[in-house]
Amino acid sequence: MNRRRFLGAGLASLGAACALPAVRTAPAPPRVALADVRRLVVERAEPIAGRCRYVADLGARQVPQPILFARRGESFDGVIENALPQPTTVHFHGLTLPEAADGAGFDPIEPGARKRMRFEVKNRSGLYWFHPHPHGFTAEQVYAGLTGLLVVTDEDDDALDAALALAPGNRLALAIAEARVVGGAMRPYAPTAEDCLHGWLGNRALVNGQLDASWIVRPGWVRLQILNACNARGLLVAFRDGETLVPFHLLGTDGGLLAAPRELERVFLYTGERVDIG
Structure with a gap:
């Protein structure tokens, strides 16, 4: 069995019941x-x-x-x-x-x-x-x-999407960054000596440049390709249903798709790192 068939077979066996939960809508970047x-x-x-x-x-x-x-x-x-x-x-x-x-x-x-x-x-x-x-x-x-x-x-990417049988709009590329927001306005970059030592950290998350971004997805598998675009903050990515962690599957990393998916409850991303999850 070649790599593409192995990856597709592994994903198909996981079942659609583990798809990520739906969220609300936001304009999709062109x-x-x-x-x-x-x-x-x-x-x-x-x-x-x-x-x-x-x-x-x-x-x-x-x-x-x-x-x-x-x-x-x-x-x-x-x-x-x-x-x-x-x-x-x-x-x-x-x-x-x-x-x-x-x-x-x-x-x-x-x-x-x-x-x-x-x-x-x-x-x-x-x-x-x-x-x-x-x-x-x-x-x-x-x-x-x-x-x-x-x-x-x-x-390989085509084979993965076919194995997941993704509904339209259920594949998203997301850049997670952060901003310092004061009084509803984003503050310009003005690091102090402490910021230069420890890194410029924000107090609000941005996704694809938007505050409070969210999307509607359809039932079934959801594929998220995520970049940590923060200046200095590492991100621990996880999904929760109340207090319960929702498992997801690591499909790929910075180096491309894995030979087979790995089930996880969380994944760490430092600045510039990417993951492909479903």
Whole structure:
């Protein structure tokens, strides 16, 4: 039995009774094919609070804060435009890329400047992400909202979705971050000496850039691909029904899908780590 059939058989045997509980609704971030992006603009959306965002220019339309999707083997050939008052980069975290396309901070894009980026997606299916990595500004810009999700798919991923028989809307890619909220407003990044020592921690959770985010899902399996996008906080992910922990299944990690699912009651995620659960 090959890996895809083994994974599908293992999931099918677990049964739909262990699906994650439904939650309320929230607007879904727009899905955009990575290959369709001609220009990725990095801009400040709220100057007072310092909030920033990515905008994907598709030629005919512009999409703010998209979730990017790519098939393994597809290519990106586009322009990164920096509309911030600070230098920035776009680092595709987890992808195997040449140094010229890595965006790791060695070649920052100055304010008002552009940089062409070309690469092929060679990695296995899984959740990847993109974020700024300029020296001295990374923490501030990530906190400000510059967290983008990239979902890579392939034949293994197709087999998993088929085994789960996912209903429309029951697969979600989620970036969990945090913000300091005072008087109903998000505070800009302004670390004290203590924050620099221990890390900038918030008091409210953000999911895909939204406070109090929630979704409606249909009965059956739910597949969640989760990124810890917090600046310094580790996350212990679990699901509860009252005081009872609800088991779930670990399907994949940063390195892609597992050979077979593992039943868990909780999973720890540190900053930048991802899990695929159902």
